[in-house]
Amino acid sequence: MSTFDAGRYDVIVIGAGHAGVEAGLAAARRGAKTLMLTLNLDMIAFMPCNPSIGGPAKGIVVREIDALGGEMAKTIDKTYIQMRLLNTRKGPAVRALRAQADKHLYVQEMKQVLENEPNLTLRQGMVNKLLVEDNKIKGVVTETKAAYYADNVIVTTGTFMRGKVLIGDLAYESGPNNQRSSTHLSEELERLGLEMVRFKTGTPMRVNSKTIDYSKTEIQPGDDVPRAFSYETTEYIMDQLPCWLTYTNEFTHKIIDDNLSSSAMYSGMVKGTGPRYCPSVEDKIVRFHDKPRHQVFLEPEGRNTEEVYVQGLSTSLPEHVQKEMMETVPGLEKAEIMRAGYAIEYDSVVPTQLWPTLETKAIEGLFTAGQINGTSGYEEASAQGLMAGINAASKVLGAEPVILDRSQAYIGVLIDDLVTKGTDEPYRLLTSRAEYRLILRHDNADLRLTNIGHEIGLISDERFARFEEKKRQIEAEIKRLEGIILKPTEEVQAAIEQSGGSALKEAIRASDLLRRPEMKYDVVSELTHPEEELAEDVKEQVEIQMKYSGYIEKSNQQIERMRKMENKKIPEDIDYDDIHGLASEARDRLKEVRPLSVGQASRVSGVNPADVSILLVYIEQGKIAKVSGDDA
Amino acid sequence: MSTFDAGRYDVIVIGAGHAGVEAGLAAARRGAKTLMLTLNLDMIAFMPCNPSIGGPAKGIVVREIDALGGEMAKTIDKTYIQMRLLNTRKGPAVRALRAQADKHLYVQEMKQVLENEPNLTLRQGMVNKLLVEDNKIKGVVTETKAAYYADNVIVTTGTFMRGKVLIGDLAYESGPNNQRSSTHLSEELERLGLEMVRFKTGTPMRVNSKTIDYSKTEIQPGDDVPRAFSYETTEYIMDQLPCWLTYTNEFTHKIIDDNLSSSAMYSGMVKGTGPRYCPSVEDKIVRFHDKPRHQVFLEPEGRNTEEVYVQGLSTSLPEHVQKEMMETVPGLEKAEIMRAGYAIEYDSVVPTQLWPTLETKAIEGLFTAGQINGTSGYEEASAQGLMAGINAASKVLGAEPVILDRSQAYIGVLIDDLVTKGTDEPYRLLTSRAEYRLILRHDNADLRLTNIGHEIGLISDERFARFEEKKRQIEAEIKRLEGIILKPTEEVQAAIEQSGGSALKEAIRASDLLRRPEMKYDVVSELTHPEEELAEDVKEQVEIQMKYSGYIEKSNQQIERMRKMENKKIPEDIDYDDIHGLASEARDRLKEVRPLSVGQASRVSGVNPADVSILLVYIEQGKIAKVSGDDA
Ligand SMILES: Cc1cc2nc3c(=O)[nH]c(=O)nc-3n(C[C@H](O)[C@H](O)[C@H](O)COP(=O)(O)OP(=O)(O)OC[C@H]3O[C@@H](n4cnc5c(N)ncnc54)[C@H](O)[C@@H]3O)c2cc1C
Numbered sequence A, B: 001m002s003t004f005d006a007g008r009y010d011v012i013v014i015g016a017g018h019a020g021v022e023a024g025l026a027a028a029r030r031g032a033k034t035l036m037l038t039l040n041l042d043m044i045a046f047m048p049c050n051p052s053i054g055g056p057a058k059g060i061v062v063r064e065i066d067a068l069g070g071e072m073a074k075t076i077d078k079t080y081i082q083m084r085l086l087n088t089r090k091g092p093a094v095r096a097l098r099a100q101a102d103k104h105l106y107v108q109e110m111k112q113v114l115e116n117e118p119n120l121t122l123r124q125g126m127v128n129k130l131l132v133e134d135n136k137i138k139g140v141v142t143e144t145k146a147a148y149y150a151d152n153v154i155v156t157t158g159t160f161m162r163g164k165v166l167i168g169d170l171a172y173e174s175g176p177n178n179q180r181s182s183t184h185l186s187e188e189l190e191r192l193g194l195e196m197v198r199f200k201t202g203t204p205m206r207v208n209s210k211t212i213d214y215s216k217t218e219i220q221p222g223d224d225v226p227r228a229f230s231y232e233t234t235e236y237i238m239d240q241l242p243c244w245l246t247y248t249n250e251f252t253h254k255i256i257d258d259n260l261s262s263s264a265m266y267s268g269m270v271k272g273t274g275p276r277y278c279p280s281v282e283d284k285i286v287r288f289h290d291k292p293r294h295q296v297f298l299e300p301e302g303r304n305t306e307e308v309y310v311q312g313l314s315t316s317l318p319e320h321v322q323k324e325m326m327e328t329v330p331g332l333e334k335a336e337i338m339r340a341g342y343a344i345e346y347d348s349v350v351p352t353q354l355w356p357t358l359e360t361k362a363i364e365g366l367f368t369a370g371q372i373n374g375t376s377g378y379e380e381a382s383a384q385g386l387m388a389g390i391n392a393a394s395k396v397l398g399a400e401p402v403i404l405d406r407s408q409a410y411i412g413v414l415i416d417d418l419v420t421k422g423t424d425e426p427y428r429l430l431t432s433r434a435e436y437r438l439i440l441r442h443d444n445a446d447l448r449l450t451n452i453g454h455e456i457g458l459i460s461d462e463r464f465a466r467f468e469e470k471k472r473q474i475e476a477e478i479k480r481l482e483g484i485i486l487k488p489t490e491e492v493q494a495a496i497e498q499s500g501g502s503a504l505k506e507a508i509r510a511s512d513l514l515r516r517p518e519m520k521y522d523v524v525s526e527l528t529h530p531e532e533e534l535a536e537d538v539k540e541q542v543e544i545q546m547k548y549s550g551y552i553e554k555s556n557q558q559i560e561r562m563r564k565m566e567n568k569k570i571p572e573d574i575d576y577d578d579i580h581g582l583a584s585e586a587r588d589r590l591k592e593v594r595p596l597s598v599g600q601a602s603r604v605s606g607v608n609p610a611d612v613s614i615l616l617v618y619i620e621q622g623k624i625a626k627v628s629g630d631d632a
């Protein structure tokens, strides 16, 4: 193939989905001359499935992305049609924002951000070839024979890799939303020795809003409190659209049951593994056979369209079965399907082949991020894209890699899970995956990560100064409350009574009063006559930090212990064969994953505490000790 | 193939491009239960090429579409970023509106109109099969095996039929803008006996606005007079964006010349015939070799994007040549290409196989409309879609077909040209194709066609009443001016002098004064003291109708003669072999085209005046006469 020299860049990002846009922006903003290549400029950061961003764990990731200087939070804040804070009645650890997006506006907004980024070139093109020399990436070649050179390439090709769309017994090569699929690039990765697996995901039908009988459903309005994902957002969209809730029933289930054999997923046509936590409706019926009904949310796809996404009915059943089953759901009896549901099967990279920076171990400078790494979900993709972009730029700048640990961010949990444990099904982030849930909160993402965002140049000095001021206020207020003793005066007792608490017997520290479960910050604050009125987010922090200080303290101790293990670095050139006493499974897995620390090693599946002890001793003794043990 | 019954409709429209949307809306609004099937709901009425609507002849078509109750004018009025009236210094016959469109907003707006049309179902789906019995259409089958039944099917599949994208020596199966191509449907049409030809068209690169040096170009602002395509539009977008003009030069031309052999078009790869009036830049260099420069317009693709369309550099040269040649153009030296130009080759139907209703002669109830009929251009497509939709509905309603003649509308010229003469290259509407240019004006499209639009139910009674009132005012004002004698008073002479005319020698009718070339309606009006101030569009009509009354009169006489020939209908079962004296070429061509009138017959290529006379006599004598003549 005779190519032409189309230019040299510091970083090339293949793909402009949710991972790609963050990767490109982060690299460019850190100062790397960056090229982004994508199949279709009209589909930048497109959402091929549900028109929503956030939700449990995922919503927290979006805030983390924002605190690190990423773009997703800002873009959804400009384009949502509905915003809700979930779990407001539960503890702060499980709270998270969830927004309904205007799908097309989101695309438009994100495209504009890319177009206006100075260090970034955005171009339509299909990458067919990766240029590699001595196991180092050197560039890419497109189908039009443009050779672009760079020492860092980030592949974020999502579900496009040998993509195959499936509906009933219809199957055809295709990316999501009828885009082109990417065949050669998948072959290239294989040629370079990367192990690939076949995954699948699916999406439900879209129906015309005008044909839904909403009177048979329950309304789900947005919050009327203004809220945003980004810590920089100051304008809120108060004109929101509702979603609607309805349910499947025994008739729906019977139709699905009767037709299971004609579902692409159950007929044997689908070879890939589907997502456990975003199951198709077929899966739900099979796996939860006794459940009499499943929720179906009707979500508008945007402000200027009548298309409605039927959340809960993701399916690859034949079109006529889709129609029949849908018509059994109250409100959808006469609904007209505008697009049928479908499943898509695609290649993804086994993520244990990656360093925690998302660089592949096999090819220096080659990163992969997003759904290609075996995850599912826009937020998971964005988070990985951001980290890959940051780390590619680090290589360009000769700066330190940025690796978040499991106590710093859900992003840390996500990437650590991927590169350490791998995944044999599309991986979704869940709160239950985090050990330090009370630390990885929605409300404190800025406190956890703005420092890092600023250090790597993705958070402006101005924003950082505002952040520092907020931090200062929180600390000052906590100190103030700790310093005030409240006597059981009439005013104090009355306030306590009104809050439903029991009367004071003796004087109490204001901070201890706030620690009582029923007390609100505002009440305590009024009793202590502060000099200035604090901002809502400062008050919230003070309240949460005081109220949960016991738990937080405990978590912090655990984190301390965990960090000790994380800080015990494993030399890159360690020879596991040289370590006596390791169980052979542990040895094999450690050789595969090549963890960077004893902490990471301890989480590799197949590695037991005994193996960790042996490893620890080996490393602490400067690799010289010979440890004896039971060799299995 | 086992299909399922997906429902019965009166009319099915395949495709939702510019032709499809008008067809679907017209049919539905006339009362036919209508289904539209299209490949991608995100690309409704998408403009794969220039972001503009209107221009010479085409702009008049858009107004005609509006007067008949179509949608294009309304949608562009809601979404333009710039509006201009062209040729304001020339006569009214060549005036036309041209708008720059916000490409994505146009799609969004049009999609919403379809979604909200009560009688219309819009659905994503790939039609692979046409159901035909006894040469009558019965329905369609999609790739998901949905069989939809209808006695009328309108195919509006544009450039998708066996579409093939070409850039340099790269070629791949694809519809425009990387959509899927439509292969089976093309085979179906062939199977049904329709003759197909291979055409091609092309599009230039898009560049990032931020990388253009506008200081080297000339600004082309929009008009600051509010204007609109639709007669119903009352809100105008005054916040407009400019376009920019620059030129190619000898360096550009040399690069193209040197690389001609690598252009897909000149290397022999392209088999299809390209559009003469939207040539690629390669074509321009080859055909106008001595021209030192060609215009290049830089047109924004929308309000919220930095993409700029480089009008004038349409090309299928290899990507690196595109870049080199573009960089020779002042202002584009450092421009970054966001999408490369490409050519697309596709199948189209030989349009002489159609009746003037756009129904195919071979299969009853099967219509074709738009680029599939060998045209090029959004407006040409819309116009055909509208007429096919109207006529399909006529069949459903048992109403008269609607066929516009060459004196009623450019739409009449377009369709008559297609079905009578055919075309051996992508057909574009030009003012020079019309015999009655002074009649087919931009300003009087409503006067020519609103009647028809109202009669067929596409123009509301309310709008029609407003239209009747306008007509009444025009007539009354003309009558008033004809009734007033102006004496050569001081006031009159002063007004004439100020207008630059020569002083009156004697009294003159106000209408005759207005006929003087230099006189404006407002001046004459003031001299005649009207009772009420008339609306601008009424004044404009009065002025044009009075000023050009001589020419208009002459045109009307010609039209009278033409109509006589149009009214001489040829029986459908005529046996041309039975007519002695016809030249054999004429006989063959008449058998092929099967014209509906002697007028149409006279325009069939290869049919000479002598043949027309023979045909005329034959028909007037009730088919019984045997006419003798020179049989060639
Ligand atoms: C049908 C479907 C259903 C889904 N359902 C769910 C769900 O229920 N829940 C959930 O959480 N997630 C779901 N997802 C997943 C979600 O869409 C993805 O996780 C997310 O979009 C992945 O983002 P990404 O950036 O990794 O990849 P994508 O958004 O897929 O972007 C990939 C990018 O790579 C580009 N590209 C591909 N190949 C090339 C090439 N060779 N050269 C240049 N560019 C290339 C593409 O143009 C695109 O810009 C679904 C996805 C699909 C398609």
Ligand SMILES: Cc1cc2nc3c(=O)[nH]c(=O)nc-3n(C[C@H](O)[C@H](O)[C@H](O)COP(=O)(O)OP(=O)(O)OC[C@H]3O[C@@H](n4cnc5c(N)ncnc54)[C@H](O)[C@@H]3O)c2cc1C
Residues within 6 Å of the ligand: B014, B015, B016, B017, B018, B019, B020, B037, B038, B039, B040, B043, B044, B045, B046, B047, B048, B049, B050, B125, B126, B127, B128, B156, B157, B158, B159, B160, B161, B176, B177, B181, B182, B185, B201, B202, B203, B278, B342, B343, B344, B369, B370, B371, B372, B375, B376, B377, B378, B381, B382
């Ligand atoms: C690259 C390019 C360059 C062009 N350049 C110019 C130019 O310079 N000047 C100019 O005047 N015109 C140009 N055109 C032409 C202009 O785009 C078309 O004339 C116009 O869009 C045609 O409208 P249409 O409705 O006939 O077809 P399209 O707009 O092409 O729409 C076709 C529709 O059919 C649907 N479809 C196709 N197959 C199937 C199927 N099997 N089942 C269901 N749906 C199907 C598609 O999804 C689509 O909705 C260009 C077109 C292209 C692609």
